[in-house]
Amino acid sequence: MSNQAILRIGREISQIQQGTDLSLAVACQEADIRNVKALIVGPPGSPYEFGFFDFSIKFTEEYPASPPHVHATTTNGGRCRFNPNIYASGKVCFTWRGESGEQWSSAQGLESILISIQSLMSCNPYENEPGFENAKSPSDVKYMKNYVAKIRHESLRISVIQRLESILGIQSDGTVLPQNNGSCYDDDEDDGLSLDDERPAFEPFNDLYKLRFLWYYESYMLSIQEAQAKAKVGQQFESMPFESPGNTMEGKFNYPELRRRMGIIKGAIMAETTNWAVEGLNAKNKEAGIAVNLQRQHEQVVEDLRLRKHFTIDLGLEEGNPFVWTLTYFGRPMTHLDGGVFNIRISLSPRFPDEQPRVFVQTPLFHNRISKEGILCYFPKKLEDMKAHVEAIIEALEEESPPYDPRTTVNPEASKLFWGSADDKKKYNRMLRRSVQRSTE
Structure with a gap:
């Protein structure tokens, strides 16, 4: 691969990493820029909503003249076909491999690939299968409804619950295995590892999964x-x-079980956050x-606040403890928080900044950026x-x-009012002011 192609890949990765699209994330190891891990967060309003879908992308020697190889890895071990165009084997079918005018172009790149995949995760993925886009018969309508239903269930079960359970070490009985997150400091002691020991797998999105799970917990529970x-x-x-043996989505509905497992995951993340203070x-x-x-x-920061008065x-x-910051915020005059007093807890990981802070507004506040349990987006x-x-x-x-972005919806009730009708917005403002007034009681 030419140096020019490598530089281009690096630019494309940086553009996504520095962008504002909350539904896309990419990462690679410095020594292996041709192999990229990508994450697509399921689009709001679709049966994939806020699911975590991983893809491996390998750039060929001919890039950008030819497209990279894309493989879906969120397939439940090759047993789940999440879309007519995303197979259980991991194969992803793109539109550019179709008719004339739809082929790959060197003007396309990593971001356009991910957006193309994301477009497959529609509100009605049944129509992605060739020949079914114009399906209108009663039986087709029934299939569409049932297809959406099982995708929604498996998105929650596989892309969210199984993913977080694996990261957190949660067992089938709900117990949590101790996690080895790596040392937060060098104590110069021999850890007994040799250079031949297996190195941990490259998992760049684990912290993102946890933080987004906290953000979207209420949305998951509402969906259930x-x-x-x-x-x-x-x-x-x-x-x-269009499903066939070995390339299907089989299973049974069990939403009460999904609800139970969601609660265990949330508890494990909160316990991990508490343990950060001890580690710190x-x-x-x-x-x-x-x-x-x-x-x-x-x-x-304290000195800067003093100088700026x-x-x-x-x-x-x-x-x-430098790993637990406490912030008291006094609502500024002439703002919607005027007169309020809010206590905020900032929990930091001993692996900061690889693991990002988790911020909790401890004073109850009805706000579109704050979950019912105080988690701030x-x-x-x-x-x-x-x-x-x-x-x-x-x-x-x-x-x-703020601009409307359903991916920042951490309080569905507040967000629905905030971006609703004029009357809804008035109700939102009343509830917000009421919580501000109560903050000083």
Whole structure:
């Protein structure tokens, strides 16, 4: 592969990583830029909604003259066909391999590949199968409905629940195995590993899965609640006309079980977050580099707030732990948070910034960016800079007219009102003001 092609691949990866599309993520190892891991978050409103779908992408020597090889890896071990064009084997069928005018062009790239795959994850994926796009008969309508139903169930079960259970070490009985997240500091002790020992697999999105799970937990539960009323426990999935042995989606509906497993996952992530503080104190006592770094960053942010006379923020550390920041925010005059007092907890991992902070608004606040359990959805400009995190937290709280993006829907009830009718928006504002007033009681 030419240096020019390698540079192009690097640019395409960086463009996605630095972009604002919350539904796409890509990563590769520096020594192997031709092999890329990609994540597509299922589109809102589709049966794939907020599912985590992984793909491996291998760029050929002929790129960009010829397309890379794309393989779907979210297939339940090769047993689940998630779409007429995404096979259980991992094969992905693209439109550019069809008729004249639809072939691959060197003007296309990594992002266009992912967008093409994402377009397959539609509200009615049944129509992606050639010959079925104009299906209108009563039997076809029935197939469409049943196909959507089983995709929704398996998106939750396989792409979300199984994925998180594997990452968190959750067993079938609900117990959680201890996780080895790697050392957060170098203690110069012999760890007993040799160069011949197997290195951990490259899993760049594990932290993203956990954080997004917390964001979308209420949406997952609402989806389960709505679908549960339409599918009996133990009811078999219906086979589609285009499915064949070894390339199908088989199974049974069991939404109560999915609900149970979702709760266990959430509990495991919250327990992991709590344990960060314990790990952090250990790192601080050993004067580990990450502890020193976060302590210094905290001091710098506090000093910056003092110099700017930013009296709406009071920043501290919980029991002197640099891995638990406490932020008290005083609502600024003439804003929708005017007069409110809000306590916020910022939990940091000993593996920061590889694992991003989890931010909890502890004071109840009805807000489209805050889940019912206080989890804040925000976007720092610099992942490694805690000053950028604090600024992004305040920006998320104060933003009064954010652009509509259902992928930031962490409070479905609040979001529905916020982006609803004029009357809905008035109701949202009343509920927000009421929670602001209660914050000082």
